[in-house]
Structure formats: structure tokens, C-alpha cells
Amino acid sequence: MSLFFEGHEDHVSIIKHRDGLECDACDRSFGDVFSCGECKFIVHKKCVFMFDIQEIFDHPSHDGHCLKLLTTGAPDYTDQKCHLCGKKTKRLLYHCSDCKLNLDIDCIIDHICARSPLKMPWHHHPLIKVEHGNNMLCDFCNESGIDYCCPRCRFMIHERCVFVFDSPEITHPSHVRHPLKLLSNGAPDYTNLKCHICGDATGNLLYHCDICKFNLDMRCAVRKPTPVALSDVKVHEHTLTLMPRLISFVCDACGMKGDRAPYFGISSSPKQENKSMTVLNCCQTIHLHGHFA
Ligand SMILES: [Zn+2]
Ligand SMILES: [Zn+2]
Ligand SMILES: [Zn+2]
Ligand SMILES: [Zn+2]
Ligand SMILES: [Zn+2]
Ligand SMILES: [Zn+2]
Ligand SMILES: [Zn+2]
Ligand SMILES: [Zn+2]
Structure with missing residues (x-):
């Protein structure tokens, strides 16, 4: 048994991606769960930290x-x-x-x-120390061995990753119009849950704009930010600029369809007064993956 289940080690097994099995620690039913054959409880991976606290x-x-x-x-x-x-x-x-x-x-x-005294400036709940987090994944970097969790939001984080954040809101080059909020309980259900730049699933921790329903995962926001402009690219003579939103397009370099965050190049034409018209008329859209990733 990889995770910590004091007294249940021999009976606990993992059930992968079985939606519809309601967790016995919270009311949600998603993702991988653990089940004890003896006690018949079912618990989310995210709720296992409760086993750290046997007595109060x-x-x-x-x-x-x-x-x-x-x-x-x-x-x-x-x-x-x-x-x-x-x-x-x-x-x-x-x-x-x-x-x-x-x-x-x-x-x-x-x-x-x-x-708990572990109050972080970027989160509205205190964090708690987790003793047996060796095999739990960090919601910031996706590596195992977490040190803290927010018991209310159920996100897990390394000590070293806690200090990546300093505020609950940031301004980010990929969404300059509005500040982005750091969410810690997953993307809101009414939004496109994937990162609007790279299309990967967003985890518990992500940046979000309420006004635009824009979601940005930790990789594109912090770990490996997507460049907002590319000037040294063989496929186009002009600087290519990132259009950081959900938009359908066909890539001019490979002909494949994309559904988000193309790069486009503007060929300036002095007669055009409307800037967005210029973009649409003269754009050279190139999707991110495959060409520069
Ligand atoms: Zn109660
Ligand atoms: Zn749960
Ligand atoms: Zn009592
Ligand atoms: Zn981490
Ligand atoms: Zn929280
Ligand atoms: Zn992303
Ligand atoms: Zn916005
Ligand atoms: Zn392409």
C-alpha cells in the first residue's frame, strides 16, 4: 500500500476513475478512490489526509x-x-x-x-502539515511528496511550491485585460475546464478570470509560461503574437484545425484603419503545439 492507512494497510485497494462512487469523507464522487475491503469505506485520494489525523x-x-x-x-x-x-x-x-x-x-x-497557524497570503484558508504525503501529488508541480494541504479545498502542495505564490491575484501577460484569480478547488463547472492556452486539463490550482471565463493552468502561468510573442520563427517573417483565447482556426503551416490560442502574424497595411480587421484579413495563424512546443 502506497498511501497511509493506519490499521487498514492490508485491505485497502485503489479503484481507478470510478465516477459515481461517493466518498465517505466528502460528498463528491470523482477520480480515483480507495476502498477498504474490511471497513467498506470509500475515500478519495484527495481526502486520504484525514487518516493522518487518527485522534484529536x-x-x-x-x-x-x-x-x-x-x-x-x-x-x-x-x-x-x-x-x-x-x-x-x-x-x-x-x-x-x-x-x-x-x-x-x-x-x-x-x-x-x-x-492551524499556516496562513498564506495567497489563500483564504490556513494550510495544514501532512506527515504522510510521500505519494501524494503536488497540485502546483505534479510531483509527489507533498508537505501541506488545504483541508477545505483539498489541494496538496510541497513546502518549496508554497512560496511560488504571493498573492491571490496576478496580472499575467497571457490575459492582460483583467487580473487573474488563483483558484484552488478546480475550474468552475460552467467553464471550459481545460487550460485555454495549451488545452491540458487544469488541476485544483489554476488561474481564472471570472469576466472572460478564462482558465490558465500552472504550467502556462508559472512553470513554463507560453511566450506571448515569437519573433524568431522560420514560418513567418513578422513577429507572431499569441491570441490567448478559445477560438477555432486552421493552422496556416500544417492545415490542421485548432480550438484555442493560435499565434498570428499581422502584415501591416496602412489603408486598414480597423485593427481587428487587419488581423482577420492578413493573419497567419499557427497553432502552438507541434511547431514550437
Ligand atoms: Zn458537523
Ligand atoms: Zn472525498
Ligand atoms: Zn467528549
Ligand atoms: Zn510541488
Ligand atoms: Zn482552501
Ligand atoms: Zn496550459
Ligand atoms: Zn478576463
Ligand atoms: Zn500546425
């Missing part, structure tokens, strides 16, 4: 009591509801055997966040 001793409503993580639902002799928020608990929950009371995962997350 400092909960204000159970001072001096031990809240223990249970994986088989509330004990039969107890009220199944969370005694703080009143919601029905799921298979994963915390239980106080002194009070015979149950708390759901969301209320425990509220408590963990409230006591």
Missing part, C-alpha cells in the same frame, strides 16, 4: 476527551448525526467515547483549520 485531543467541545477516527460509521448505540451541525455522519467520522457523540468530517476540518 483539543477539540473545544470535548476538552480532555479523545475524538477518534472511525471508519465503519457511527456506533449503533449513538445518534448518527453530527452533534455540532446536525448533519448525518458518513462511514468516516470522529467519535468521542466519553460523550458517546459523533462529529462529521466537515466539522473536524473546521476545527483543524481554526487551530
Whole structure:
């Protein structure tokens, strides 16, 4: 077993991309899940960090009591509801055997966040330290071995990647019209979820413009920004400029269709007064992938 499941190591197996299996720690159902053959719980990869927290001793409503993580639902002799928020608990929950009371995962997350000192200037929730993050992927760089997570948004990040960000908003050369917000819980459902420049799937962390519904992944934003202008290209004598949005076009270099972020070259013609007309009339669109990638 690669991830950390104290006490369940021998029974836990991974179920790949089985949508429709609802997680026992949150209400969502997407992506890879882990399932324990003994306890019958199902948990997202993103929610596994809860297993890092087996016991809690400092909960204000159970001072001096031990809240223990249970994986088989509330004990039969107890009220199944969370005694703080009143919601029905799921298979994963915390239980106080002194009070015979149950708390759901969301209320425990509220408590963990409230006591965490790891407040970052770029995120509105505090992060928590994850001890067993060796095999979890960082939402910034996609490499394994994370150190922190935001328990509310469920994003994971390396210590070294935390300092890439310094503000919840940036101005980016690929979208100069508006500031871009750093989102940490995936792209909004009503948008085209892929990066509007490279077309790759966006992860939990991405930059977003509300006004234009524009999504930019971490690679194109920070790790390997797409140049907004190319001047040293064999295929066109003029400088090629990136048009950073979703737009259908046919590449003039290879004849293939593209659906986003072409480069285009403007041949200036003094008679044309309308600039956008100039672009459309004289453009030489070249799509990004395959030519310069
Ligand atoms: Zn979950
Ligand atoms: Zn108690
Ligand atoms: Zn609750
Ligand atoms: Zn990282
Ligand atoms: Zn968060
Ligand atoms: Zn991208
Ligand atoms: Zn915008
Ligand atoms: Zn092409």
C-alpha cells in the first residue's frame, strides 16, 4: 500500500476513475478512490489526509476527551448525526467515547483549520502539515511528496511550491485585460475546464478570470509560461503574437484545425484603419503545439 492507512494497510485497494462512487469523507464522487475491503469505506485520494489525523485531543467541545477516527460509521448505540451541525455522519467520522457523540468530517476540518497557524497570503484558508504525503501529488508541480494541504479545498502542495505564490491575484501577460484569480478547488463547472492556452486539463490550482471565463493552468502561468510573442520563427517573417483565447482556426503551416490560442502574424497595411480587421484579413495563424512546443 502506497498511501497511509493506519490499521487498514492490508485491505485497502485503489479503484481507478470510478465516477459515481461517493466518498465517505466528502460528498463528491470523482477520480480515483480507495476502498477498504474490511471497513467498506470509500475515500478519495484527495481526502486520504484525514487518516493522518487518527485522534484529536483539543477539540473545544470535548476538552480532555479523545475524538477518534472511525471508519465503519457511527456506533449503533449513538445518534448518527453530527452533534455540532446536525448533519448525518458518513462511514468516516470522529467519535468521542466519553460523550458517546459523533462529529462529521466537515466539522473536524473546521476545527483543524481554526487551530492551524499556516496562513498564506495567497489563500483564504490556513494550510495544514501532512506527515504522510510521500505519494501524494503536488497540485502546483505534479510531483509527489507533498508537505501541506488545504483541508477545505483539498489541494496538496510541497513546502518549496508554497512560496511560488504571493498573492491571490496576478496580472499575467497571457490575459492582460483583467487580473487573474488563483483558484484552488478546480475550474468552475460552467467553464471550459481545460487550460485555454495549451488545452491540458487544469488541476485544483489554476488561474481564472471570472469576466472572460478564462482558465490558465500552472504550467502556462508559472512553470513554463507560453511566450506571448515569437519573433524568431522560420514560418513567418513578422513577429507572431499569441491570441490567448478559445477560438477555432486552421493552422496556416500544417492545415490542421485548432480550438484555442493560435499565434498570428499581422502584415501591416496602412489603408486598414480597423485593427481587428487587419488581423482577420492578413493573419497567419499557427497553432502552438507541434511547431514550437
Ligand atoms: Zn472525498
Ligand atoms: Zn467528549
Ligand atoms: Zn458537523
Ligand atoms: Zn510541488
Ligand atoms: Zn482552501
Ligand atoms: Zn496550459
Ligand atoms: Zn478576463
Ligand atoms: Zn500546425
